[in-house]
Structures are given as C-alpha cells and as structure tokens.
Amino acid sequence: MTLITLTDLVKEFNGEPLFSPINLSLYNKTRLAIIGKNGCGKSTLLKMIIGELHPDKGQVILASNISIGYLSQSVISDFNHTLYKEIESTFSHIISMQEKMEELCKEIALHPEDKSLLKKYENISNEFEKLDGYNFRYKIDVMLSKFGFNKSQYDREISSFSGGEKMKIAFCKLLLQNPDLLILDEPTNHLDISTIKWLENYLTSYSGAILFVSHDQYFINAIADKVLEFSNKEVTLYSGNYDSYAAQKKMRYESLMKQYIKQEKERKKLEWFIRFYMPKPRFVSRAHDREKKLARLNANAIDKPREEKNDVHMKFSGTLREGKRVFTLKNLVIGYDKPLLDSMNFTLYGGDKLAIMGDNGTGKTTFIKTLLRHIKPYSGEINFYEDYKIGYLKQDGLMLESELEVFTYFSNKFPDLTSQEIYNLLGAYSFERDDFNKVISTLSGGEKMRLVLASLSAQKYDLLILDEPTNHLDMFSKQELSSGLNKFGGSIIVISHDRGFIDSIATSVMYFYNKHCYIAEGNYSEFESRYLNEILSEKEDEVIKNSPKKEQVEKEQNNQKRRKPALSYARLLQRIEKIDNLISDNKNKLNSPEYYSDQEKLNLLQEDIERLTKELNSLLEDLSYYED
Numbered sequence: 235m236t237l238i239t240l241t242d243l244v245k246e247f248n249g250e251p252l253f254s255p256i257n258l259s260l261y262n263k264t265r266l267a268i269i270g271k272n273g274c275g276k277s278t279l280l281k282m283i284i285g286e287l288h289p290d291k292g293q294v295i296l297a298s299n300i301s302i303g304y305l306s307q308s309v310i311s312d313f314n315h316t317l318y319k320e321i322e323s324t325f326s327h328i329i330s331m332q333e334k335m336e337e338l339c340k341e342i343a344l345h346p347e348d349k350s351l352l353k354k355y356e357n358i359s360n361e362f363e364k365l366d367g368y369n370f371r372y373k374i375d376v377m378l379s380k381f382g383f384n385k386s387q388y389d390r391e392i393s394s395f396s397g398g399e400k401m402k403i404a405f406c407k408l409l410l411q412n413p414d415l416l417i418l419d420e421p422t423n424h425l426d427i428s429t430i431k432w433l434e435n436y437l438t439s440y441s442g443a444i445l446f447v448s449h450d451q452y453f454i455n456a457i458a459d460k461v462l463e464f465s466n467k468e469v470t471l472y473s474g475n476y477d478s479y480a481a482q483k484k485m486r487y488e489s490l491m492k493q494y495i496k497q498e499k500e501r502k503k504l505e506w507f508i509r510f511y512m513p514k515p516r517f518v519s520r521a522h523d524r525e526k527k528l529a530r531l532n533a534n535a536i537d538k539p540r541e542e543k544n545d546v547h548m549k550f551s552g553t554l555r556e557g558k559r560v561f562t563l564k565n566l567v568i569g570y571d572k573p574l575l576d577s578m579n580f581t582l583y584g585g586d587k588l589a590i591m592g593d594n595g596t597g598k599t600t601f602i603k604t605l606l607r608h609i610k611p612y613s614g615e616i617n618f619y620e621d622y623k624i625g626y627l628k629q630d631g632l633m634l635e636s637e638l639e640v641f642t643y644f645s646n647k648f649p650d651l652t653s654q655e656i657y658n659l660l661g662a663y664s665f666e667r668d669d670f671n672k673v674i675s676t677l678s679g680g681e682k683m684r685l686v687l688a689s690l691s692a693q694k695y696d697l698l699i700l701d702e703p704t705n706h707l708d709m710f711s712k713q714e715l716s717s718g719l720n721k722f723g724g725s726i727i728v729i730s731h732d733r734g735f736i737d738s739i740a741t742s743v744m745y746f747y748n749k750h751c752y753i754a755e756g757n758y759s760e761f762e763s764r765y766l767n768e769i770l771s772e773k774e775d776e777v778i779k780n781s782p783k784k785e786q787v788e789k790e791q792n793n794q795k796r797r798k799p800a801l802s803y804a805r806l807l808q809r810i811e812k813i814d815n816l817i818s819d820n821k822n823k824l825n826s827p828e829y830y831s832d833q834e835k836l837n838l839l840q841e842d843i844e845r846l847t848k849e850l851n852s853l854l855e856d857l858s859y860y861e862d
Contacts, residue, residue: 235262237300237415237443238283242292245278252278253469255292258462260415264443267454270464271542271829272680274707276447280417283445305421309404310392317395317403318388321378321509324410325370331362346809352849377406380432381425382594391675398424398594407435418446422453423705427731428592428770449709451476451734465542467719490539499536504528544710547662548687548718550621552695554584559619560697560725561605566614568597568604571613575601578751580744587719587726589758592746598729599629601746602699605727625695628684629702629729640677640685641670648692662713663688679706687715700728704735713738733758745769806856813850817843 236259245255252275260266281287283294284304293802296302303309310320338355362368375385381402392403401424408416422430434456437444448454454461454476459473461479470486472479482750507524511517554560565577566674574597582588590598603609605616606626636643644656651659660670663684673769675684683706690698698719704712717736719726730736736743736758743761745752747769754761779783825827829836 235297237262239295240292243282243286243289243294244291245275245287246290251467253464253467256469258471259441260445262443264460266445266460266462267458268447268462269709270598271710272678272812274464276464280419280447284417300415301413302412302415302417303408304417305405305408305419305683307400307404309407310400313393315392316389317383317392320392320403321407323412324407328365328367328370331358331367334358373410377410381406381429394405414442414443416440416442416444418444420448421446422450422731425731427591428593430731431770446488449707449712450732466540487539487541490536494538497531501531502530504531521611527782544714546664546684546711546714548691548714549662550691550698550718550722552722552724554724556585558584560622561585561616561618564615564617566616567612568600569612574749575746576750577614580753582763584725587739589650589740589742589743590727590729591731591736591743596746598746599701602701602729620695624695624697624699625690625693626689627700627703637676639671640665640674641709647689651692659688659692680708680711683707684711690718693695696724697786698722698724698726700726702729704730780826796821810850810853813846813853817846817850820846
C-alpha cells in the first residue's frame with residue numbers, strides 16, 4: 235500500500251531551490267533514513283510532508299485515512315498534565331469505551347430483561363477486546379519504564395521535566411499512538427545506549443512505515459531499508475542500510491567518473507579532429523560529421539561527479555607526554571547525599587581517550603563535576619599529578635542565549651586574537667562571512683555546537699573534557715571532530731551515547747550502570763562484545779521486575795471480563811434459575827409434534843436454545859467471579 239507520493243517536490247530559499255525535485259513513493263513497512271549535512275533540507279522535507287510547510291513546486295499526496303505521527307514536543311497536549319495523565323490520554327477512546335461498558339453494566343443490573351442492553355454491551359466489549367483494551371495500562375507502564383521513567387514520577391507535572399525528558403515523554407506517547415507513518419527527526423538525541431538498543435528492536439518490528447532523519451550510523455544500520463541522501467543539492471535514493479548506501483555511493487561515484495573520463499576523451503578527440511581537418515577542403519564533410527557527433531555528446535553529457543567536501547576542519551591544540559600519569563582515582567565514590575556509584579580505581583595517562591557511557595541519571599555528569607572539583611567526592615580521592623590546563627564543554631554548552639553577534643562574541647572572548655585570526659578560525663568551523671553578523675541566540679543547535687568547539691580550538695589544553703559533543707552535528711562534522719580529537723596531543727574524556735563516534739576515538743570505556751562502573755580497554759565495539767549484553771539483560775530483568783506481572787495482568791483481565799453483566803449475587807442466582815428452566819422447557823418441546831413436524835418452528839426453537847445456553851454460560855462466569 236502506498237502511503238505517500240512526492241511528485242517533483244521543490245522548496246526554495248531566497249528564490250533558489252534547496253534541492254533537486256524529489257520524486258518518491260513511501261510504502262507500508264518502509265524504513266527510510268534521510269541523511270545529509272545540516273541545512274541541506276532534510277527537516278524541511280519532513281515539514282512539507284506533515285503540512286507545516288508548503289512546497290514551492292510539486293505536491294505531497296497522502297493516502298486517505300492515513301495517520302501520521304511526528305516526533306516533537308507538540309505531541310504533548312498539556313504541559314500542566316501529570317506524566318501519567320498525558321500518556322494515558324493516548325488511550326482516551328479505550329477509556330471512553332470502558333466507562334460506557336460500566337454504565338451499561340449498571341443499566342443491565344436495573345433492567346436484566348432488556349436484551350438490547352445486553353447486545354450493546356456485547357458489541358462494545360468485543361471491540362474493546364479487539365483494541366486490546368484490558369492491556370493499555372500495562373503498555374503504559376512498560377513504555378515509560380523503557381524510556382527511563384519510574385512510578386515515582388507519574389504524578390509530576392510535565393512542565394517540571396527537562397527539555398530532553400519532555401522529548402522522551404513525547405516519544406513514549408507517539409509510539410503508543412502507533413500511527414501508520416512514524417516521522418522522526420534525530421530520534422536518538424537525548425536517549426541513552428540501552429534505550430537506543432531497545433528502540434532499534436522495537437522499530438524493527440513496527441507495524442507501520444518509518445521516515446527518519448539521523449546522523450547515527452549504528453541506528454541507520456539497524457533500522458533502514460532505504461537511504462535518501464541530500465548531497466550538493468542532489469537527492470538520491472539508495473536501497474539498504476547505511477553500510478549498503480556507503481558501498482553503493484562509492485560504486486556509483488567510480489562508475490560515473492569512468493563514464494565522465496571516457497566522455498571527455500571522446501570530446502577531445504572530436505574537437506581535435508574538427509579543429510585539424512575543418513580547414514582542409516578534402517575533409518570538411520568528415521569534420522562536419524564530427525561536429526554532429528560532438529553536438530550529440532554535449533546534449534547528453536554528464537557533469538563531472540563531485541564528492542561532497544567537508545567544509546569543517548577542526549583542530550585542537552595541546553600536548554601531553556604519552557604514558558604520563560594525569561590523575562588517579564583511589565576508591566572514589568561520587569554522589570551528593572548518597573553514593574551514585576561503587577568505588578572506582580582508575581588511572582588516566584597522557585594520550586588516553588576515555589569514553590564515559592551509561593543510562594541517564596547514573597552519575598556521568600556528576601563524575602565530571604567531581605573530577606573538576608566543582609563538587610567534593612562522597613568518599614575516596616582524586617589525585618592529579620600536575621595542575622593541568624583543562625578545556626571543558628558542558629552538557630548544556632548549547633545554552634548560548636547571548637544577543638551579541640558571532641564575531642563580536644568571539645572577539646570579546648578572545649581579545650588577543652586579531653580579526654583575521656578570528657575569521658580564519660570561525661571559517662574552519664564552517665562559519666561564512668554572512669554568519670559573522672548572526673545573533674548568537676538565533677543560531678541553530680549545530681551552529682552553536684560548532685561555535686563552542688571553535689572556542690576550545692582557540693586555546694591550548696592538556697586535557698579536554700567533552701559532555702555530549704556530537705549533539706546536533708551532522709555526519710561530516712562528527713567525522714571531522716573524530717579526526718581532530720585523534721590528532722589532539724593531550725588526553726580526552728568524553729561523555730557520549732554516539733556509538734560510532736566512540737568507536738572512532740576511544741582507547742577505553744567506562745560504563746555506569748546500577749551503581750557499578752564497568753571499565754574496558756578499547757572502543758565501544760570491544761566494550762559491547764565484553765559487557766553490554768550482560769548489562770542489557772540485567773536491565774531487562776529490572777524492567778520486568780518493576781512492571782506489572784503477566785499473571786497479574788491476566789488476572790485483572792479475567793476479573794474485568796467476569797463483571798459482565800454487573801448483577802448482584804442474588805439476582806444472578808435468580809436469573810440463572812430462570813434461564814435454566816427456559817432451556818429445559820424448550821428442550822422438552824423438541825419432542826412435541828408441533829415442532830419436529832414443522833422445520834421452520836424447529837429451527838427457531840433450536841436457535842432460542844443456543845441463545846439461552848450462551849447467556850447461561852455467561853451468567854455462570856459472573857457467578858464464579860463472586861464465588862472466587
């Protein structure tokens with residue numbers, strides 16, 4: 235089934251198209267990843283599909299009655315709602331049906347002979363079961379726990395949560411809505427490793443189609459079956475996941491380059507022949523023939539294929555002798571009023587690149603604050619062997635709300651730099667002359683992150699501490715950041731949930747989980763093969779432990795089902811006796827000539843017996859509810 239068709243779709247900016255016309259069909263079960271540099275039009279495409287923006291050319295055709303879910307904080311209906319009330323609102327139609335069933339039970343109790351009430355109840359009850367109505371609260375508990383929320387937070391107003399937590403709340407609600415088409419823009423932002431791994435498994439078996447923008451190669455590999463690339467204003471569709479896309483792109487480039495080289499050789503031959511033989515009367519006709527061939531070649535010529543260049547060039551200055559001890563943790567315990575982790579023992583050396591990973595709230599940022607002496611250790615000690623110069627990128631490093639322009643902000647921050655040095659430095663981080671006059675508070679997340687990283691580049695450090703440095707960076711910028719950090723002469727500590735990024739730089743990994751610090755030499759892949767499956771299995775056990783037990787859910791379902799209709803125990807006994815007598819009377823009639831000699835009457839009598847027997851069984855189920 236075709237869900238969406240894009241026909242010659244174009245969006246312009248200042249009269250110039252952002253990308254070449256897009257022609258694309260999206261089918262049920264498709265998992266399409268959209269990749270490209272920041273600012274190339276990826277999010278613009280999503281907004282045209284959901285109707286927030288109108289195309290300047292072409293059209294978006296949606297299938298009738300299609301439901302679309304777009305991940306944003308607008309999914310949250312009321313920030314004054316409690317967490318549970320907001321998520322519960324996803325099932326408002328099921329709750330309404332449940333309330334209607336309860337009302338009908340009361341009416342049936344008052345009017346047990348009214349068959350129309352019983353029929354209404356049966357219809358609604360059947361629909362309720364088709365919608366899995368008895369399970370919706372269980373689904374809420376499981377989904378919230380998967381995104382890191384516990385029951386102690388259920389009564390908190392959504393306005394009291396952080397921006398990242400609000401986005402996770404929106405994500406929970408969106409997945410529970412289960413739309414035909416799920417549209418996600420950077421879905422792994424704000425999520426920890428275990429949640430991302432769970433999300434990958436969940437989306438792999440998702441019943442609808444998924445359209446998502448991501449710079450997370452691991453995530454794209456796990457989910458995508460198609461990749462739509464925005465590059466040099468061209469939009470190209472590839473089949474498969476990220477690795478498949480990368481291989482196809484390389485082959486496509488090499489094939490086009492071969493065609494282009496062959497084409498240019500042929501062009502030079504034709505041009506030489508025309509130039510050499512046209513003046514010679516004996517060969518004019520042949521030269522004219524070559525002119526026609528050259529015209530055909532020019533009409534069908536392909537442009538020289540271009541590899542998209544990285545316009546970000548990150549460089550961090552600093553030196554620290556390799557193997558020199560930087561600091562040692564001795565029985566270190568971190569925390570405020572209570573410990574967050576068991577004691578840690580670890581030594582960082584010159585040239586080490588330590589990645590810190592783990593679920594949100596396990597103590598990663600608290601560890602960094604303790605390391606920087608912003609807070610005291612709960613117990614134990616940290617021994618620095620020298621007074622090292624430390625560059626620190628905070629987790630909230632993007633909270634730049636200055637009303638200064640970019641150039642003024644940077645020149646005030648680094649008064650010793652000349653104007654040309656500032657121009658050169660900002661230019662290396664992809665800021666063009668037109669960007670220098672932008673007000674800081676109006677910059678995009680990616681621009682703010684590049685500005686913060688440029689600030690770190692302006693000075694020399696022995697140790698860089700980076701808290702989520704890849705947030706809002708596109709793949710090209712992340713690759714350049716990895717390259718710059720690998721060339722850095724000092725030591726590095728980085729907090730990140732970006733598995734590909736950690737794979738590219740880490741020499742060791744610390745993973746915080748359940749008050750324990752797991753430490754492994756090597757990058758993320760090596761850590762994953764050694765520890766992660768054990769950790770995720772332990773976390774899954776914890777989620778199951780804290781979630782409603784399956785037996786409890788089934789018992790509650792059975793109890794609810796037994797409540798139809800809601801007759802008192804005495805009335806039930808009366809009704810059962812009456813129905814049982816009616817069945818006996820009807821069965822006696824089967825032997826009467828009035829019925830067995832008249833097929834039509836006999837059929838009606840048998841139907842009546844079946845109806846009464848069904849009602850009797852239902853009443854007996856209700857009776858067992860009281861007797862239990």
